[in-house]
Amino acid sequence: MLRSFLSCAGVLFFLLAGPAWSAGSCERLVATGNPEYPPYLWRNPDNPAQLMGANAELLKRIGRALDIEVDVIYTGSWARAQDEARSGRVDMLAGAFVTQARVEYMDYVHPPFLHTDSVVWVRRGQELFYAGRQDLQGLKGGTLVNNSFGEDFDRYAQQHLSIEVVPSIAQAMRKLLLGRTDYVLYEQYPGTAIAQSLGFAEELDVLQPAISSEGLHFTLSHNSACNTARLRGQLARSVMELRASGVAERVLQDSLALWQSQQVQQDSLLLE
Structure with a gap:
């Protein structure tokens, strides 16, 4: 119960804290996504307030290259995650298809990363x-x-x-x-x-x-203070580099192997 409370408290902290933004530059991005989406995204079993997987890893690599802190957090169901992006309580979705409804409240980073x-x-x-x-x-x-x-x-x-x-x-x-x-x-x-x-x-x-x-895109909420033309351009360039180098596909395969190994570990714990 304590772990569950701490997980919820961690999510609340991230949502209330919001992104760090000053003088037109973004220093911190808060992202979320579909928590039932392995090997692309799933809840970290060691820290359920966070999401892990290929999408999270690729976004964090981009963040390190741009010197921006990236947190990929669990906010609830996929429907709830989209609501969080619509409201601007998070800056980004770490992976979404293009739909007419979503372009009304988010900007898509092109090209798709996977x-x-x-x-x-x-x-x-x-x-x-x-x-x-x-x-x-x-x-x-x-x-x-x-x-x-x-x-x-x-x-x-x-x-x-x-x-x-x-x-x-x-x-x-x-x-x-x-x-x-x-x-x-x-x-x-x-x-x-x-x-x-x-x-x-x-x-x-x-x-x-x-x-x-369909292509999976990173998206930026229209209501995010970090959503600038400069950042969108930097994200687009970084995605193109990840695709051209083959890193995106390798991260996907590594994430699939990680998910499968976690399932084996969980099954072995249940048998003990």
Whole structure:
């Protein structure tokens, strides 16, 4: 209970403290993101007030190169994280797809630092013909609240599909396995990682082709005092350098290995 209290207190401190900003220069950036997004982002088991993963590591590397302190904190669900960016209580989202709704309250750093495929998850052995998104019509789907699969697919889903949104992807997967939904939409890497951690990996299958392949961007809140043309330019240049050097992909693979090793450690502790 004490650890939980300290974690909440740490999050509150970061939110109240806000970014350090003076004379038009930003010395500290506070970022958040989707906490159910391994290997891109997840809560640090040793410090649950912080997020770790490929997105956090890449953003911190950029911060060190620019001599800016970067904190990537846990603020709650993905929906809550987006609310924090909208309000300006945090400066950045550490990874988001481009959507029309989000560009109304955030500036996107271009180019994207990574790309990710979103796929259809089904129960293993389930008889479901699928050759493309049109085959999902008439079925009941599930996904994470406030999640996006890119502007094009989001528009198609709103017009043609029946998709229930829930607070966590773990809940969506459980409902799928209970037969309450016919499929779940989520990114392939994070979905695989979460299914493994829940012990569902042998009970779920991924259907191809992917419903979308979107770029992950760092974003700056319109209400962040750190959001300047100068900083956006510095971030863009740093992202291009990380991509060109291959560092972004290497960090992603390292983060996947780290997530998997943490799961093994947690499983061994449960068996003791």
